[in-house]
Amino acid sequence: MPFSIDFLDDGRVLEWEATAYGAVATERDDYAPRFYVAARNPEADLDLRTLESVYDQHPDVAATETVARRPGFRRDEETVLAVDVAHIDRVTPLARQARQLSDYPVGDLACYNVDFSREFRYCLETGVDPTPASELSTLRLSVPVSETSNDVYGELSVAGDTVTGSPTDILTAVQGALEAYDPDVLVCSTSEIVPTLYEMATDAGVDDFSLSRWPDVDYQQLASRSTYSSYGRVGHSPARYNVPGRAIIDESNTFFYGETNLDGVLDLVSRSNKPVQELAWASIGNVLTAIQICEAHERGVLVPWNSWRHEFYKPMGTLHDADRGGFIFAPEVGLHENVHELDFSSLYPNIICTRNVSPDVIRCDCHSDREDVPGLGYSICDDRGYLVDVLQPIIDARDEIKAAIRHEKEQDDPDEDRLVELEGRSGALKWILVACFGYQGFSNAKFGRIECHEAINAFAREILLTAKRQLEAGGWRVVHGIVDSIWVTPDPDVDDENREDLETLATEITERVEIRLEHEAHYDWVAFVPQRESDAGALTKYFGKVSVEDEFKIRGIEARQRSTPQYIENVQRSCLEQLDSTRSPEAVLRHLEKTIERLHAGEVPVEELVERNRVTKPLEDYSQNTQNVAALNRAREQDLAVHPGQDIEYVVVDDENSSRDRVALAHESIETYDPFYYETQLVRAIESILSPLGWDRTDIKRELTGERQSGLVEYNSAPNK
Template sequence: MFKIDFQGDKAIEWSRKNGELFREERVYRPTIYIAGENMLLKKIRAETASKTYASQFEEWRTSPGKRPEKVLRIDLERQEDFKSFRNYLRRKYPRPEIRFFHAGLSPQFKYCVEQSRNPEIEGELKSLRLNLSRPRIGQRTLKGLKINCEKYSSESRALERLDREFSGEGPDILRISRSQVLTLIDEKTDFSLGRGSSLEKLAGENTVTAYGKTVHSPSRYSVFGRAVIDESSSFMLSEAGMKGLYNLVSRTWKPLQEVAWASIGNILTAIEIRQAYSNNILTPWKNWQPETPKKASTMRKADRGGFIFNPRPEVYEDVHEMDFASLFPNIMVNKNISPETINCDCCDNSKVPELGYSICEKQTGFIPHTLGPIIHDRSNYKQKDTEYSEKASAALKWILVSCFGYMGHAHAAYGAIECHQAIQAFDRKIMVEAKEMLEEEGFEIKHGIIDSIWASGENVEEACQKVSEEIGIELEHEHHFDWIAFVPRKNSEISTLNRYFGKADGKMVTAGIGMEQSSTPEIVKKCQKEMIEAVYESREEALEILEEYISRVRNREIDLEDLIIEKKITRNPEDYKSTNRSAEAAKRMKRKGIDIRAGQKVRYIVRDQNSRPRVLLDFEEIDRYDNEYYVEKLKSAAESVLRPFGVKKVEKGLEKGLVNYI
């Protein structure tokens, strides 16, 4: 099943088996559950009787650690009534009085979970890719539309091709470069994009700022009988491909379209919701779990974070990188960390180091029960050499990476800050124990952070095996560096914890430096990469590479594509008071009719820092670029490479010779 649509009191399932398209209709009454005082629930039931299809009292658990309690189940006539009815109840009855369950689930997912309908995809689906640049969308033209791999230079020819593609059954999956492509095609064509009705807007665009990051979600659309995948907003598609998405569909029971646009946290929550529902547990809507009051001394310890062993910003030779496999998820599983097991009512054992929290010894927690199969499956996928196993492993990796952070999120459906704190406390203990054990084996520790240790020593495989057996979590030998350089902070002699480069296992390995960052121009990435490849053997040669790139920039011997800067804007164009380069680029886009919002990216070339326009968009005609701006970018990237090798100032090294500045 690749799509579920809703019409009146029907859910329409779309599937393809052995090449044949199937459409199946089922009567569907969406359900909302409400918990609260018995008299109040009876009042709600009576007052809403005329607005609902049916209602009844049922016994459900409202969290993993609780006994079943009476809740009010309300069935609505149609899916389209659900949101307005939920919001009506929310306005009339504030949160302290009643609690809602299964009220925030996406429609297709809610249907699959509550109706026990597995949306796993069987066989091959017909797919159509539609790609159109933002300037063309701004110009409201389909000229330049790419259909699958073919680009059309005229709008009329593109429309003819679309007419052929959508005649008959047409595609099952629409992969679009951005959502505006669908609305533009719908505007330009006289046929329906769907298998019956056409385009439906599910949600408007939205921008949110959380934890210092601004994220933009584009408008979402549904096409009747077809799954829509917006490539501009599908993180999982970019990381794990279609095969990774298929794996997540079978694991979450989120149909393809919903799993494609879902965030990592949303996917993790879907896995938890499905697991909970199978255990007779309802999932709260907009959960809010306040932190338990603590002593100031306990709070200071709880907020320490994970383990860090700060390295000196130097170059080290013959270094091994060792990583604990999925350390935080394994801590949750092995230590039985879950909201209902931390500081439970039945055990008093102070098992959590430093903090003294107790952990239940009488039941396996909900979170370990949920994460265990994911850890196991990913380990199995990593042992296989197939494209599917590679993509499935990549998808599960991101779920495991996010599960720790999501555990501490204020509104996580199955999270608690005490769990978050306990995991970090165990991390600190494990990393210190691993460090001490490695030192006993003769290793010299160079660096350590969260779940990774860099150390020099012999018999690394045996040492990893010993630590793994003692700790109970596998310590993997990730890399053997011939040499590794830890990068200092700018204008400081203190190292940056997650920035390094070196040669390991016959290839260059980098992390966190300029060439890893999307905002770095390609010309700077190329220069930094070549310098890293040369610097260990010859710092003079590395400086010569820098000088060559500076010369090419100043002599305009550069491909303009290599000068493009890509940055995410943090405000809407009209909200910027001071105009930095990215803001100026965003305003230029808006003037050209291109919709750009906070959380989206702009692409531009710096034309001239001292005159207008300072920047030009990547698709505009470039009359010149600011040589010295890009030269400074090259020098800054070069310093990251040279400073661990003792070069104190690149500028002076260029002017007077390297040897005087080591």
């Protein structure tokens, strides 16, 4: 089972298999990638013979044949044209040429199985399983931020050891590590390390330097860098490179490796047929699509190049009813004691599987008289949808992994390596399950359908309302609920002997809705935070003390925000501990005052004040002199390339300054910081903690300056809003 597949310029393919004695390459010279051409609509008249004769004369076409395939889940088998291509790089150009033929007598055609990534296509078409048969060896190469724009590195971390000196010194250290570790995977802080090392070797006259395991090819560039926008968020995709015989994981361009670990990546490799290197750079949607494509392939269904599914007709009233999200109960602002959190296990994926919600069966023609979706009247076919077959194995696998994690943690001497593996795998599967719902409403999803998105939300609203009614009937009061979670506390108007056991109620609700309702946590207290400019509760901002455990659950406030400096997070968490132990806002403010004094005394390490913010556009497009602009100006001054979609890290040293001297970049030698700026950030963070108790920023500042009058609001008298 090869863990990596390389494509050479002459058309040969190298399959690399990891063994206990190193990687072994197998050459293939008979592989021809394939795409398909079919009528765009089943009733369209497509002249396949003319099209076939055109392709047979093309120098990039290896062969053609007419075969029977399904151009869609809602279409039966039809005669389509299969086009075998001489080289994998020519698939997309040939498909583009086919589109142009739609303007001629050939007919209205569509292309299928076109835009697959290279290694994934190979595994799909040849039946190769890219799951490594042996453990993969790794080697990490990391370059400091200050070196990233240099053509020659003066410093490089190799397997955790920092190497400095001449290019020859650095290249020798890298070559020595390659010989010592013989890595199957190169983990790079940035993929630009690959071409830079080769350029250094050329300039230094080091002829025998090579990262590659194949003597004839050093490296290949697979894609150039690009900036993109998705749902209003700017992202950056760096250039991608390939080194024959080794998979590259670019730490600046990997989601699953960054959010989980190599075990999580390998678990998804086995489910998606995307080898390690492609899985590492792929997005959640990309991996989910690959798993769906594998299921479609098993069913003989082709994959459209572009999604052109129209939205089914529906009356205006149905449009209004369908255009809603999950059900949300507005949180009761304030601090609530003795709170229990209940969560539906993988609610949206389980709705898909228990209600058979799938693009190929929603609003089917054969059951158009039925109203299976509550409130919308959509029908769902009795035939099992393909999406159920995609998700049910993942749901079952994650349940098994979570059970194994619980079992391991209950042991007197838990196996930490085993826990790391299980948690990595569980985290990877979690992200796939999280994304499967939203992807149904994504306009570019290969197999998504907006009616699925609407139906899932409709079922979810009904399920949460059912749970609310049953919990309240059992003597519990709902203080908050959002999508798949619900928080309850004992109803004070119900006697304890008349209140039903919460575990029993959860079991009854589970049986009724056919999705497991789990007791997530018991809290000594939970505080729901108001919105900044309103008394209404913020839907996703809350914090609470977990009962019996020495931990807090925090959502939405500064300690969970990626841009928050470490010092601000530490102070906010320590103030939470003060609130828990003293139940006094004044005690929290006394602790805050001490941290502010330490801040003004210059005792806070500057590395704990680093902010990380995303760059959303080129420097020239900013109209205000923000901190990001100051940081970008400093980066440009140092010839550091920071592209839209990337993060920039800095410390605020003089917030009143409007020039680049307002901040210092995190990698610079920083001797001072702006204490007044960070004091403001601290006050804002503590406002998040005390606002549920009736304190706002003005109250906090008055207390800190000694201007607040006596009669302060005490914890026990603070109203629950």
